[in-house]
Amino acid sequence: MKTTARVVVIGGGVVGCSVLYHLTKKGWSDVMLIERDQLTSGSTWHAAGGFHTLNGDPNVAMLQSYTVSLYEELERISGQSCGLHKSPGIMLADTPERMEFLKMTVARGRYLGMETEIISVKEALNYFPFIEEKYFLGALLDPNEGHLDPSGTTYAYAKAARLGGATIEVQTKVESLEQKPDGTWRVITNKGVVECEHVVNAGGLWAREVGRMVGVELPVLAMEHMYLVTDDIPEVEAFNKSAGKEIGHVIDFGAESYLRQEGKGMVLGVYEQAGKPWSPKNTPWSFGQELLQPDLDRIAPSLEIAFKHFPTLENAGIKRVINGPFTFAPDGNPLVGPVQGRTNFWSACGVMAGFSQGGGVGLALSNWMVDGDPGFDIWGMDVARYGDWTTRNYTNAKVRENYSRRFRIRFPNEELPAGRPLQTTPLYDKFIEQGAVMGDSWGMETPLWFAPKGTEAKDIVSFHRSNDFEPIKAECKAVRNGVGVTEVANFAKYEIKGPGAEAWLQGLMTNTLPKIGRLQLCPMLNHNGKIIGDFTIAKAGEERFMMWGSSQAQVYHMRWFEQTLPTDGSVTITPFGMKLIGLSIAGPKSRELLQRLTDDDVSGEAFKFMDYREMEVATVRAHVNRVTYTGDLGYEIWVAPEYQRRLYESIMEAGADLGITNFGMRALLCLRLEKNFGTWFREFRPIYGPFEAGLDRFVKLDKHEYIGKAAAIKEKADGPKKTRIFMVVDALDCDVMGDEPIWVDGKVVGWVTSGGYGHYVEQSLAQGYIPTECFKPDMNLEIEILGERRPARLQMDPPFDPEAKRMRM
């Protein structure tokens, strides 16, 4: 066995082999895969082998589409058959909501170039002849689906990787990992030690155990999964003969099942409600190529529906039942990328659809390792989207929930209950008492909206405007006309200190840093000049900065900060997490309210827009920012959690005669929309440049050096390729939700990033991107909402306070 390699990939399932192949394709040939048993020995060998391109996250869908397009290349290079059967797939809708969901899915796929379309139930019979028509309303047709031979495909990746110079050691178990002071690794196996620069965890069913070797608890859990293979069904053969093709793939949401042809029979797999975790604490190393005991009772309720929907299957004999485990992350998407807090330790696990996603995972990870960037927007599968709050038990609850919802619709206003409440602030009970409907924000309970007295504090889930519409309107109006208070605990907050703090921070941020006592909005770019963060930064002292950013991106950002921090100890960065939480007061009467609570002079002259102060507010020591996301006069007041209740009670007491009103996250997002403010991971993502995103004011090209500056200069010189636009939509009772296609002059050219109803300005609003070459002030705009093209018009200025007088008053 070789004793050195540039990269060691642990795990010879489809994912590890794909990573290995892609690394060689990128030109790294000194790469080695170590597999404790034979290739495919984890979950890979017993997979049903289906593949498809659709995914709720369009960026993940794009990588799935890449995976599907890869197989022919792989067969060509390796000479090994993947056993490809390309056959169209259909998704069947049995309720009006599912029909809307399918229309939305087709629309979302348009700008990705997906060829999906809505077809009638009659037309669906051309692909799947067993449908009992009366149960269905329509279907989505995806021509790019199929199934393959899981083992053949894994060996094809492995063979292609070997041809590129990779080595593969089977029957070799990685027993532990040691990091040397220079950041390189010693991979200790039962057959000796391999020294390498990078380690990739593609341990599949054992990914948790491999993570634990470096002290990381990855949020993955295996679930048992069953599918049946039927005996030959005469009608299958008859269809093949008469139609001259295989029976297509089917997803039946109602029966929570997928079906496809296998030989002259069918495969029927079920994502049942009573899903069962497998080895929730430790995966036994002794587990090999064996199957679990089938439990047909568990899937009986789904089978009953499936047999009603497809009666031909009811009489088919069952040839075999496969019950095997495979892993999921809490949201069902993979965990990919460098693991924060560890050097050169990469994750490629939690891949629940190895044959739809494995290629994309390999491509993104190899780009990341070789070029320093995944090359795509892979936030939806970045391992950094989870934090230390995703404990084993939380993961267990969420994975079970996700499994049971595999074929369920997630409505835009739907919050999922499993594992909650997890993190709560001291105001949690107080908000609930006042009718708050809570949502989950990166594991933390956050008030979304407040149900008026006498109404139920619960979302009626829908794609349309729902029961929160009127209460949110009232909250928005209360802010704009008087004063409102909202909790803003769910931000990421950091303190940066030390003699090197200013130089380091300045080297990351496109905007010049603020002077002491001032705030500055600062985008952050990667080396390719794409947006990887936007922060509000305060200079709190000569060598001390406070910084606020997106809560969900805290691990993502810490990973970047750790990579760029000077090694001489001249700078420290500390995330506050829940040790600093806040309340924001906003609206024209917010100054009067703040003045009642502090001895400091907070007049417009003494405490200006974008000022930062440390002051006492209502007997509590606080950091106060004169800025709010509402785009109105307002303040963010940050305190230690033990003081938050005191602060809130004081605000409510002092603001009573000013009509102070609670407002939630949804109202906040509506208010920011009226100002055309962007949000992280919607308008600002690593696929956009700062000039494309319209952040020109915050990007200095002639003042200081920072990462990504050369690329930003080039973007400016060449002209941004995309343009972020703001639109007023002629919506009916459904506003945009994000990812809808934008049509210009009858062609899909762009997509919506976010939007909703602007309750104060009484307009349906949307933000999105189109290619700059399509941008014309008089362009004919439409947005496809739930399958219907609604007229839209370009809005150049924010509809609320276009001159920004309110923020500055």
Ligand SMILES: Cc1cc2nc3c(=O)[nH]c(=O)nc-3n(C[C@H](O)[C@H](O)[C@H](O)COP(=O)(O)OP(=O)(O)OC[C@H]3O[C@@H](n4cnc5c(N)ncnc54)[C@H](O)[C@@H]3O)c2cc1C
């Ligand atoms: C019943 C069933 C049906 C499925 N159907 C489909 C389907 O139709 N389509 C689809 O896309 N997906 C399907 N899947 C899921 C699919 O199998 C997985 O997505 C895929 O196998 C994940 O591959 P992996 O490489 O991540 O993990 P694994 O296949 O588990 O591979 C991990 C490998 O790492 C090795 N390993 C772990 N630790 C060590 C160590 N310390 N040292 C050395 N080696 C180690 C293991 O031996 C194993 O071979 C199905 C799964 C099941 C169970």
